[in-house]
Amino acid sequence: MRARILSAAAVTATAVSIAVVAAGGSQAAGTTTVAVKDFAFSPKTVTVRRGSTVTFIWKGKAQHDVTVISGPTRFHSPTMASGRWSTKRLTRKGTYRIECSIHSMVMRMTLKVR
Numbered sequence: 001m002r003a004r005i006l007s008a009a010a011v012t013a014t015a016v017s018i019a020v021v022a023a024g025g026s027q028a029a030g031t032t033t034v035a036v037k038d039f040a041f042s043p044k045t046v047t048v049r050r051g052s053t054v055t056f057i058w059k060g061k062a063q064h065d066v067t068v069i070s071g072p073t074r075f076h077s078p079t080m081a082s083g084r085w086s087t088k089r090l091t092r093k094g095t096y097r098i099e100c101s102i103h104s105m106v107m108r109m110t111l112k113v114r
């Protein structure tokens with residue numbers, strides 16, 4: 001009886017950890033979202049599978065952009081104060097260093113494609 005209770009707890013724990021991964025949006029192929037706040041990207045590090053896209057969602061009031069400063073390919077968004085912008089499908093593996101070019105001292109993030 002005790003073993004059955006423990007195993008139910010283990011199943012619950014597994015379900016919770018899957019939900020956490022989904023909320024973090026760090027692993028699944030498909031679309032991952034990143035918040036563009038005043039003045040930080042959130043999360044600061046994102047890992048996606050090759051072929052995924054990343055959608056940036058503006059949450060603050062200031063103008064920001066999304067600019068790759070180093071990585072396998074370069075891309076950048078328009079400068080925006082609201083709305084969302086998505087990358088194309090990320091087909092090249094590697095580490096992309098991203099910043100908001102307006103607030104590059106503080107707004108930086110790392111996108112890993114693997």
Ligand SMILES: [Cu+2]
Pocket residue numbers: 039063064065100101102103107
């Ligand atoms: Cu900015």
